[in-house]
Amino acid sequence: MASTPVTHESRAVAHATRQNALRKRSSGRLMIFGFLSPTLAILLFMVAYPVFSLIYYSFHNFSALRQGTMKPVGFKNYTFLLSDPELWERFVFTGKFVFICVTLQMLIGIFVGYQMQKNFRGRDVIFTILMMPMMLSPVVVGFLWRYMLNSEWGLVNFLLSSVGFAKIDWLGQTTPALWAAAAADTWMWTPFIVLLATAAFRGIPDTIYEAAEVDGASPAYRFFRITLPMSAPVLFIALILRLIDSFKQYDLFVALTGGGPGSSTQTVSFTVAKTAFSYFYTGEASALAVILLVIIIGLSMILVRHLTKMGEKY
């Protein structure tokens, strides 16, 4: 039979090809794992382990100062925290701070961004200068504003008194301190909104504006019906990022107010740090950190879902 050797041969070839493919596939998988493993190791060690121990501590009565006294207490840390009116005040303060910051930053950021999308002389220079606060560390910003707001020799009170206003004890009272912190955060982070808004506005093609102009839309109508909705996806991302970030704000307050007067300008994360490292109620601090984590994961999930949806739409 003349066809037999051919069949054998072709079978052998097919076999070899399959073996080859298998080897290729498994070596490919090995490669992928090889490349991922450093990152995975770091993530496991730096993220997964701390998070799990955090959750573990949160269910125990434990102080990092007294090793070996760890006692499981179930949800007691959580119930204690959630029934603590002082903690609710921290949440209310943080909420106020977030609301003021994000509102101011979005409004100013969008306005400035809209001016920045236009071409004018010196635009690039102004843009670069505008971006500078964002490059500083929050602690630096905190101290900078603390000096400016010093009630005796600060720049702000100097200016106020030179035009006849009374000096204000900015950082010694709760409400002025809240506004001072919001101002510092806004000064620092509005550039971020400006950056994203300018990019979003510039991404809208000229013909769209021309079409709108021909269609009889006034500048205001164009802004609210074309510019804003078309850049909404990007602005929404900016909004969520700022929400998350200002909600976590800690270092600015350390430098600016130290949480005072009293504990009235402590944000939730400030309280976590204080509980953990001043009072060393490690279990309680862990429980609070877990609550904070859940809230931030919630916010991030909105962001992630939005990003995925955006990918589908455009």
Place this chain on the structure above:
Amino acid sequence: MAEITLKNLSIEFGGFKAVDEVSLTVKNGEFVVYLGPSGCGKTTTLRCIAGLVRATSGDVLFDGVRVNDLTASERNIAMVFQFVSLYPHLKIKENIVFPLKARGVAKAEIARKLDWVTDVFKLGDELSRYPGALPPGARQKVALARAVIRDPAVLLLDEPLSAIDEQFREEMRWELGHLQRQLGVTTIYVTHDQREAMSLADRIVLMNNGRIVQVSEPDRMFFDPVDVFAGQFIGSPSMNLIDLAPVEGGLRLGDSDVTLTAARDLLPQWALSAGRPLKLGVRAINVHLTDDPSFGVALPVDDIFSVGRERFFSFRIGDTVHQGVDKRSSTAGSEGRVHFDPEGLLFFDAATGRRVGAEVAA
């Protein structure tokens, strides 16, 4: 609807004259097509009529009223752009009613108008979709619907069909012409595609280097070009252009020793006596092969090839290759003599490019 008048319109961009002293009146309800090569100033002229580009000098008049200082929104024009300019974040329905909403038209009126354009453009299914979900042709149809929904004084179309696939373009072109006659709206259309211009226009405005070369009906544009540029730009394949020297007893073709004898009588005496070099323009459809030795001239025929229904041939004068259309009835083949239809001969002054020997509409 309105009559549009351009008076000595010039538009400069940093010293470059994109549009140079253009004057034209577009009559009420007329369909005028601006035709010309890229960079000839046709789109700039259109954008100036729209109010998107400012005139450097000269005036734009709508029904005799100067509109130079009015913005695009104030001019009551509608425009369809070359690249789709639908609002991507709005549904088709919202896109179409945008011009009405922007002008604060009453809701009932908007609904009535929307019904009307939906009907005219057969858009029922698309209304609740987003522009991104439609093919380019359908998007441009929506852009057209958005343009006509509010009875504009003038409809401006900037190469609206150039981004659409060939097959759908033909269909859209037909629909567009039909729609324009139905609405009777004054329409100015810009294109570089002579077929679009020929099939749509009441009048074609041919532009080159920022100036108007010729304004005439499509037929006359083809048969009566005012100069070499007009003759060569219109028609496909391009008009043959042959150097011509008046000699004793005829007109010598190029550097050959062939002369056309009878053609001499077609030229006015002044053109011959001046002895200046001429150019002969003749379209392929006016050049044939013949086997009658008493007819035509002896020129080397290179090649005969069929393109669909037509059979083309090429012949040489000196080193230049020209084209003609062989009538199927002839059996001459490449041994035949080349015959020029006398009525298809166009003469141009070689120095200025202007047409010689015919009364031509400017």
